[in-house]
Amino acid sequence: MHTIIKKCRSCQYEHLEPILNLGETCFGGLLSEDQDEDTMTAPLVLVFCPHCSLVQINATMPREILLLHDSAYYFPSSPAKLNYFREIAQRIIACRRLSANSLVIETAGKEGYALQSFVEKGIQTIGIVPDAAAAKTAMRRGINTLNTFFSRQLAETLRDRGKRADIFIANNLPAVPDLNDTVDGLKTILKNDGLAVVEVPYLLGMIDNNQFDMICHQRLSYFTATSLDRLFRRHGLYLNHLEQTALHGGSLRVFVEPIENVQESVRIRLDFENGRGINTMQPYAEFADNVQRVRRSLKTVLLDLKESGQRIVGYGAGARATTLLNYCGIDQAILDYIVDMNPLKQGHFMCGSHLPVYSPNKLVEDMPGYVVILALNYANEIIHQQQTYYLRGGEFIIPVPSPSIINEDEIYAILSQKRMNTGEKNRPLPLPVQSPG
Incomplete structure (x- = not known):
C-alpha cells in the first residue's frame, strides 16, 4: 500500500541520507474496531537531502488512505x-x-x-x-x-x-x-x-x-x-x-x-x-541520539510508576500518539487506556498498542494516578479541560523534550492563561508591504 521514494521530494536528488528509523509503524491515527486487529503499517524512516536540505520520510501512502483517515x-x-x-x-x-x-x-x-x-x-x-x-x-x-x-x-x-x-x-x-x-x-x-x-x-x-x-x-x-x-x-x-x-x-x-x-x-x-548546520547531517544525527535517550527515559519513568502501584493512561489517540507508543514499545502492560475528545475515535483501539479509546470524562470517573499527554500540541487545552482531575490529585506527564511530571507551578501558570496556545505571546511582525505589480 506504500511506495518508497528514491529521490528527494523537492529537488529530485538521489542520494538521501537516513536520520532516524522509527520502525514498521501503523498508519498514524487509524484505529481498529477489534482489539487484536491492526490496521495497515508502513516503515517510518526520516531521511535528509544534502542537496536542498529537505528532511522527509521515505514512505508515501496513497492519498486515498490519507482521506480515509480524515473522513x-x-x-x-x-x-x-x-x-x-x-x-x-x-x-x-x-x-x-x-x-x-x-x-x-x-x-x-x-x-x-x-x-x-x-x-x-x-x-x-x-x-x-x-x-x-x-x-x-x-x-x-x-x-x-x-x-x-x-x-x-x-x-x-x-x-x-x-x-x-x-x-x-x-x-x-x-x-x-x-x-x-x-x-x-x-x-x-x-x-x-x-x-x-x-x-x-x-x-x-x-x-x-x-x-x-x-x-x-x-x-x-x-x-x-x-x-x-x-x-x-x-x-x-x-x-x-x-x-x-x-x-x-x-x-x-x-x-x-x-x-x-x-x-x-x-x-x-x-x-x-546555516550557523546551526542544517545543511549537514550533524544536527539530525544529534536529534536521533536524543530521541533514543527519550525512549529509554520515558519507558523507565512509566515502568517505575507502574511497579509502585500507580495506574497510568494516555490522552490523545492521534498520529502523534501512534508514533510515540509504537516506537517506545508502550502498550497495555504500561497504560490502561487512552482518552480522546473525538467521539468518532471512542470505542475503538489504538493500532499497535491495542489500547482502548474512551471519552475524557472517564478520567474523573476512574481517577488514574497519571495521564501521559500524547497530543502535545493541545497540552494547555487538555490541562484546562481536566482541572477537576488535577484538583482531585491526578498528575500529568509530558513525554518530550524529556519525560517529566508537570509541577504545580507549571499547572497554575497554564490555568491562569486567558487564551491558550494561540501565539499571542510571540506577536508576529507586520505583514510585508505589497510588492509593486
Whole structure:
C-alpha cells in the first residue's frame, strides 16, 4: 500500500541520507474496531537531502488512505485554532487592503474557518478541500468549496476561468506528495502582485524539543526556511518575509510572492539556520541520539510508576500518539487506556498498542494516578479541560523534550492563561508591504 521514494521530494536528488528509523509503524491515527486487529503499517524512516536540505520520510501512502483517515475521524477545529485563523485573516485583510473584488483561495483548509473572516467582509473565497465531510461543513457555512486536491492542473483550470488569487493560503505543504506540482500550481494561480501565506511546523523546533512524535505517515516533509526558500525559488517564487508562531509547538509562517522583495526576517533566519548546520547531517544525527535517550527515559519513568502501584493512561489517540507508543514499545502492560475528545475515535483501539479509546470524562470517573499527554500540541487545552482531575490529585506527564511530571507551578501558570496556545505571546511582525505589480 506504500511506495518508497528514491529521490528527494523537492529537488529530485538521489542520494538521501537516513536520520532516524522509527520502525514498521501503523498508519498514524487509524484505529481498529477489534482489539487484536491492526490496521495497515508502513516503515517510518526520516531521511535528509544534502542537496536542498529537505528532511522527509521515505514512505508515501496513497492519498486515498490519507482521506480515509480524515473522513473517518473528522472533528471540528479547536477554539484555540479558530482564534488563530481569525487573527491572521484580520491582519491580511487590513494590511493587503482586500475588497469585494479580491479573491482568497485556501487549500486543504478543512471546514473553511480560515476563510470565514474573509467571507464576513464580503471578499470572494474558494476553499479547496479533499475531505468530503469537511467540504460539506464548509459549504454549509457559506464557503465556496471545491471537493478535490489542489494541483497544477486545477490551478490552470481556475486561471483559465479568470480565477487568480490575491491571497493563497496553504497550511498542508508537509502532507503533499508532489511538492513541485503543488508549488507550480501556486505560481500559476497567484496574481503578479499576489501573496501566498504558507504555514508549516518548524523542523528546528521539532529537533530542539526532541519531538519525534511529530513524525508520521501523514507528514511527508519537515521544513526549514532554507528548504522552503530553495523549493519556492525553483518555481519563480520568493520567500520575502517570515514569522515564527506557536502552532504545533512551533511553526514557520512564510509570505511568498512572485516578485523578489526579501526582508530582514528571512535573511536573519537563513543565516541562523546555516550557523546551526542544517545543511549537514550533524544536527539530525544529534536529534536521533536524543530521541533514543527519550525512549529509554520515558519507558523507565512509566515502568517505575507502574511497579509502585500507580495506574497510568494516555490522552490523545492521534498520529502523534501512534508514533510515540509504537516506537517506545508502550502498550497495555504500561497504560490502561487512552482518552480522546473525538467521539468518532471512542470505542475503538489504538493500532499497535491495542489500547482502548474512551471519552475524557472517564478520567474523573476512574481517577488514574497519571495521564501521559500524547497530543502535545493541545497540552494547555487538555490541562484546562481536566482541572477537576488535577484538583482531585491526578498528575500529568509530558513525554518530550524529556519525560517529566508537570509541577504545580507549571499547572497554575497554564490555568491562569486567558487564551491558550494561540501565539499571542510571540506577536508576529507586520505583514510585508505589497510588492509593486
